[in-house]
Amino acid sequence: MTDPANKRFIRALKGETLTPPPVWLMRQAGRYLPEYREVRADTKGFLDLCYTPEKAVEVTLQPLRRYDFDAAILFSDILVIPHALGQTVEFRAGEGPVLAPIRDTAGLDKLNPGQVIDHLAPVFETVRGLARSIPETTALIGFCGAPWTIATYMVEGGSSKDYAETKAWAYGDPDGFGRLIDLVVEASTAYLLAQVEAGAEAVQIFDSWAGVLPEDAFRQWVIEPNRRIVEGLKAVHPDLPVIGFPRMAGPMYEAFVKETGVDAVSLDTTVPVAWAAERLQPLCTVQGNLDPLLVVQGGAAMEKSVAHILETLGKGPFVFNLGHGIVPQTPPENVAALIAQVRGQTRGQAAQ
Numbered sequence: 265m266t267d268p269a270n271k272r273f274i275r276a277l278k279g280e281t282l283t284p285p286p287v288w289l290m291r292q293a294g295r296y297l298p299e300y301r302e303v304r305a306d307t308k309g310f311l312d313l314c315y316t317p318e319k320a321v322e323v324t325l326q327p328l329r330r331y332d333f334d335a336a337i338l339f340s341d342i343l344v345i346p347h348a349l350g351q352t353v354e355f356r357a358g359e360g361p362v363l364a365p366i367r368d369t370a371g372l373d374k375l376n377p378g379q380v381i382d383h384l385a386p387v388f389e390t391v392r393g394l395a396r397s398i399p400e401t402t403a404l405i406g407f408c409g410a411p412w413t414i415a416t417y418m419v420e421g422g423s424s425k426d427y428a429e430t431k432a433w434a435y436g437d438p439d440g441f442g443r444l445i446d447l448v449v450e451a452s453t454a455y456l457l458a459q460v461e462a463g464a465e466a467v468q469i470f471d472s473w474a475g476v477l478p479e480d481a482f483r484q485w486v487i488e489p490n491r492r493i494v495e496g497l498k499a500v501h502p503d504l505p506v507i508g509f510p511r512m513a514g515p516m517y518e519a520f521v522k523e524t525g526v527d528a529v530s531l532d533t534t535v536p537v538a539w540a541a542e543r544l545q546p547l548c549t550v551q552g553n554l555d556p557l558l559v560v561q562g563g564a565a566m567e568k569s570v571a572h573i574l575e576t577l578g579k580g581p582f583v584f585n586l587g588h589g590i591v592p593q594t595p596p597e598n599v600a601a602l603i604a605q606v607r608g609q610t611r612g613q614a615a616q
């Protein structure tokens with residue numbers, strides 16, 4: 265593997281302004297690619313795919329064969345942490361994740377934090393395989409879910425509309441809920457450190473449901489746990505670039521950046537790019553934030569939005585990405601057109 269400091273993605277995370285900006289896409293491996301669906305159809309459960317290094321390496325590499333991305337993201341899922349802690353986690357077709365919910369401290373006592381790293385050994389094997397096989401100029405991103413987001417799945421037992429059970433616990437018994445958050449902070453820090461030991465060159469912490477909390481709770485359950493993970497990582501690897509993603513945090517993005525110590529922040533689709541250029545980019549690298557549904561649409565609508573993002577954020581430290589993951593109905597040729605535009609090979613050469 266080459267020195268990560270020379271890779272364009274890592275240089276941008278460290279504060280360089282690059283034209284054209286480096287680009288990768290959240291969920292760049294996945295169901296929109298027929299070659300992914302083929303591997304998936306051949307694998308019993310989704311978690312089996314995450315825990316079979318040979319297959320996980322293959323599906324991570326698939327989008328790199330089609331598109332010239334500056335980074336690859338480890339193929340796994342944020343819910344391997346509750347699974348590794350001993351919670352029952354299943355992915356049912358058409359239903360998403362289903363977990364046996366934990367709603368009190370008695371439920372926490374049944375978890376086994378001591379087994380997390382052993383349980384996740386296949387993921388580290390995948391990272392080692394990728395470090396050996398990705399192109400020289402491509403950076404390797406490791407990731408985990410942030411504690412609040414992980415807690416919502418652990419407490420609700422799956423995806424949720426209102427997070428009512430998680431909020432009931434957090435508001436009604438903050439000490440007990442804090443124990444759950446502590447468990448996830450510790451497991452996630454150890455998990456990311458092991459990914460870095462195995463060859464990950466940057467990490468992203470996904471706080472997909474950060475935006476549902478009021479200000480005080482956001483500080484307590486989003487900013488503080490993210491800050492503790494960043495601190496734990498930097499204590500061991502001071503130069504490791506860390507990307508935060510407090511999705512839908514609105515104006516709280518600013519406090520998140522100032523208080524967590526992240527090197528970069530991923531913007532969801534709703535963040536106005538001129539606001540981000542003015543308030544966030546002086547503080548750290550920004551990443552984002554094309555609406556994934558515009559990549560489904562393609563054509564002029566996508567081009568216009570891409571050009572606006574490039575013009576507004578391309579003058580500072582920036583990584584082009586989506587505001588959330590690629591959706592399964594995305595035509596792969598629209599991804600090719602998107603990358604060509606970001607690279608300046610078509611109309612809309614805003615970043616040239």
Ligand SMILES: Cc1c2[nH]c(c1CCC(=O)O)Cc1[nH]c(c(CCC(=O)O)c1C)Cc1[nH]c(c(CCC(=O)O)c1C)Cc1[nH]c(c(C)c1CCC(=O)O)C2
Pocket residue numbers: 289290291292293294295304310337338339340341342343355360361407423470472589
């Ligand atoms: C909330 C969350 C999850 N997982 C993840 C998040 C945070 C980002 C976000 O907000 O989207 C993160 C994730 N999940 C996956 C990756 C792989 C790497 C990549 O981005 O290419 C990453 C980084 C693969 C996956 N994770 C999942 C799939 C699809 C499952 C399949 O192929 O059968 C993939 C490719 C499953 C998953 N995983 C999760 C849900 C809710 C689901 C079901 C919904 C769905 O099917 O999209 C939890």
